[in-house]
Amino acid sequence: MPIAPFASLGRTVLLVDDADSALAFYRDVLGFGVLHDQETDGFRYLHIGLPGQEPAGLWLMPATTEHDRRMVGRQSGDQPLLVLYTDHFDHARERLLAHGCPVWDERDDPGSRSLHFRDPLGNVIVAVQLKEPTP
Secondary structure: OOOOOOOOOEEEEEEEOOOOHHHHHHHHHOEEOOOOEEEEEEEEEEEEOOOOOOOOOEEEOOOOHHHHHOOOOOOOOOOOOOOEEEHHHHHHHHHHHOOOOOOOEEEEOOOOEEEEOOOOOOOEEEEEEOOOOOO
8 A cells, every 4th residue: 555645634724804703713612722823924823723633723814815805704615614523412502502603404314413503704614423333
């Protein structure tokens, strides 16, 4: 078997119009932590991720051009930007609702439970709890 040229996923870029607001949602509602937050030459390098998944995460990148500003909340078109797995589906659902997140397309399929929601920027995210396989 050939050797894979890469070992892991690092970060994916999430264009934001307000990094502090995006950070507050991803940290306070979804449980992400700050992995790196540094400003160099007027540019903020703000990387966030889920506990135990470091160093993989999101780079909250300021949308600085007109084109980038139009892409905020629409980077993946009508498709989900992220799929987040949970071991506590009902808790995640209630937390989202308590924070005013629009939730839709709740499903209970043979292998998983899932729902869709939007972050404050408008990005679609899917929350999934995988079920144990039945013998």
